[in-house]
Amino acid sequence: MGMHNGLVVDGGPRLIALDIDGTLLVPGAAVSARVVDAVRAAVVAGVHVVVTTGRTLMTTRPVLEELGLVDGHALCSNGAVHIDVAKGEPVAVQAFDPGPAVAALRALFPEMIFAVEKVGVGTWATGVSPGEFSIGEYVLVDDGALSSEPTPRLNGWWPEGSLEEMQRLLAQLHVPGASWVHGEFGPWLTVSRRGVSKGWALERLRTALCIPRAATLAIGDGYNDREMFHWAGHSVAMANAPHEVRDWADEVADDVTDDGVAKILERWFTP
Structure with missing residues (x-):
């Protein structure tokens, strides 16, 4: 056809x-x-x-x-x-340094919970967010440790926020070298290397x-x-x-x- x-x-x-x-x-x-x-x-x-x-x-x-x-x-x-x-x-x-994005997002969303992918190993996160898959290790860390190594994927979840308010605040976000996209349902976003x-x-x-x-x-x-x-x-x-x-x-x-x-x-x- x-x-x-x-x-x-x-x-x-x-x-x-x-x-x-x-x-x-x-x-x-x-x-x-x-x-x-x-x-x-x-x-x-x-x-x-x-x-x-x-x-x-x-x-x-x-x-x-x-x-x-x-x-x-x-x-x-x-x-x-x-x-x-x-x-x-x-x-x-395609990895990037999550540090600048974590710092910029933390300033906009003080309560945001971050998670970075450790490829083939699991996840390092600053807290527990809903809907996390329990495959691989899940290690709770602070922003410093989370930002210490390059990662292909940084996720952010804003516990008290709405998707609409998050989108509004994201308009102010500027992180050289990074791109981001928000999720379909709820205040989620994913950050990756710019252009990826x-x-x-x-x-x-x-x-x-x-x-x-x-x-x-x-x-x-x-x-x-x-x-x-x-x-x-x-x-x-x-x-x-x-x-x-x-x-x-x-x-x-x-x-x-x-x-x-x-x-x-x-x-x-x-x-």
Whole structure:
């Protein structure tokens, strides 16, 4: 089935970028059988299926296993950590010094709880925030220790705040060398090296794999998917995505609870 926006008609997409939370699965739940089957059908067809997520390497691995992905590439921490799926190890890590961002954010949000990723090891954090995955070690530290080593991903959670108020205050934030994106639900943000994003990492991968831009498809539901949507030959937002995120995409899929990803992939790949 051909699609608009220049996506290759014969054979369909050859590189498919899939977000995890809110896209492949409902956070805390398993990937549905229909979605697993559709993803596997794409892999059998020889397509590069690239899980592209804000999650860390350690919290992405179980999803790769659920999907039956045993080789190829995955992009974690919003593109800052590129995994060789067969080895389960990072092949590239885009780290930055979290110190300046921690200091600037602490001044704006005195109560903020910070967490940095220790790739393949776990998390160092200044407190406990909701929804943390208990994979790997979780070490409580102060701002100084948290800021002592480069990291690919700094998360911040503002316990008493609202997302709207956080966005308002973030307009004043200036941290050279860093980029940040806020979450969909509640006062969360993620900081990475300036310019690093899902779209940035996917373009590097697309170039390395020699796949035409028109043969790329991206499916996601979050503010961290903006660059990925702009990058893709065809971009699809989930029905459960915020209104603004849906506006960035070429098309809106059914809800994550209604196998939205599977319905898109089944256009080309029959389980």
